[in-house]
Amino acid sequence: xxxxxxxxxxxxxxxxxxxxxxxxxxxxxxxxxxxxxxxxxxxxxxxxxxxxxxxxxxxxxxxxxxxxxxxxxxxxxxxxxxxxxxxxxxxxxxxxxxxxxxxxxxxxxxxxxxxxxxxxxxxxxxxxxxxxxxxxxxxxxxxxxxxxxxxxxxxxxxxxxxxxxxxxxxxxxxxxxxxxxxxxxxxxxxxxxxxxxxxxxxxxxxxxxxxxxxxxxxxxxxxxxxxxxxxxxxxxxxxxxxxxxxxxxxxxxxxxxxxxxxxxxxxxxxxxxxxxxxxxxxxxxxxxxxxxxxxxxxxxxxxxxxxxxxxxxxx
Numbered sequence: 001x002x003x004x005x006x007x008x009x010x011x012x013x014x015x016x017x018x019x020x021x022x023x024x025x026x027x028x029x030x031x032x033x034x035x036x037x038x039x040x041x042x043x044x045x046x047x048x049x050x051x052x053x054x055x056x057x058x059x060x061x062x063x064x065x066x067x068x069x070x071x072x073x074x075x076x077x078x079x080x081x082x083x084x085x086x087x088x089x090x091x092x093x094x095x096x097x098x099x100x101x102x103x104x105x106x107x108x109x110x111x112x113x114x115x116x117x118x119x120x121x122x123x124x125x126x127x128x129x130x131x132x133x134x135x136x137x138x139x140x141x142x143x144x145x146x147x148x149x150x151x152x153x154x155x156x157x158x159x160x161x162x163x164x165x166x167x168x169x170x171x172x173x174x175x176x177x178x179x180x181x182x183x184x185x186x187x188x189x190x191x192x193x194x195x196x197x198x199x200x201x202x203x204x205x206x207x208x209x210x211x212x213x214x215x216x217x218x219x220x221x222x223x224x225x226x227x228x229x230x231x232x233x234x235x236x237x238x239x240x241x242x243x244x245x246x247x248x249x250x251x252x253x254x255x256x257x258x259x260x261x262x263x264x265x266x267x268x269x270x271x272x273x274x275x276x277x278x279x280x281x282x283x284x285x286x287x288x289x290x291x292x293x294x295x296x297x298x299x300x301x302x303x304x305x306x307x308x309x310x311x312x313x314x315x
Contacts, residue, residue, distance in 0.1 A: 006230055009034075009035075011035045011093045013100070017040055018053050019052030028222045036069045037089050040054040042054070058071040076127060076131030105128060107165055111160070113164065116163075147186065152228050153175070153193070154172075155170070177238055189235075191231070194243075195216070197215075244267050
């Protein structure tokens with residue numbers, strides 16, 4: 001029996017979808033029935049090592065699904081460009097249901113923090129923090145009128161703990177929680193997703209410090225973006241999670257085991273570490289006579305069984 005598309009009828013904006021994870025997610029959203037808006041800076045390929053542009057992604061969606069996508073050139077650091085992009089989406093599609101806030105500017109792994117040029121850090125701040133903030137703010141009026149919407153911010157980590165890249169990503173994680181708290185009563189879910197490890201994309205492969213053994217396939221990350229895109233304020237909001245945690249929280253036991261088998265051991269190990277960290281935090285809060293709420297929306301449904309079962313197996 002053919003299952004129903006999980007995002008049927010949704011209008012989904014995916015920034016940074018010319019290549020890499022944005023491209024993978026745009027294709028997956030289209031396969032799940034969404035009307036995908038492909039957003040990126042480049043109208044043509046400018047780097048042989050970083051192929052792709054918004055029109056090629058839109059063509060790939062058309063070939064894969066038979067349905068057209070909407071490609072839009074947009075620089076997320078330019079407020080005028082962002083506002084124009086949102087107007088075009090509303091003119092063509094009439095609504096905005098989902099934003100995958102994926103556009104990012106990263107630096108090569110292995111750079112010493114003390115030697116990172118200021119202009120490079122400024123560019124990361126402009127794209128990763130201010131750009132993501134601007135796009136999020138621009139789509140909000142449409143979602144607030146609809147009294148529904150779903151925003152997924154994309155975070156990440158680097159090999160160097162506390163690097164400028166991590167600083168920008170942790171900023172967007174903090175903003176995710178703030179927006180989620182403020183928008184819960186207006187029907188807009190806001191979450192943040194980061195991959196467990198380095199995912200096999202053209203950008204990552206340019207890092208000489210990242211070897212083949214460090215790479216993970218994109219499948220679990222893409223599935224996590226779909227699962228997050230299906231949520232509402234009543235089921236999942238204000239969460240900052242890895243793809244492994246999202247699949248643990250929102251899918252069945254069989255699906256979790258399938259992705260564990262597909263990924264390197266570090267993927268499952270990250271879940272064990274998350275459980276240990278949560279228990280440590282719970283003990284700290286209990287000692288301060290505070291209640292620990294692992295799920296900020298207070299939902300108690302069948303998905304909690306996945307975490308309970310995983311906890312038992314991790315002991």
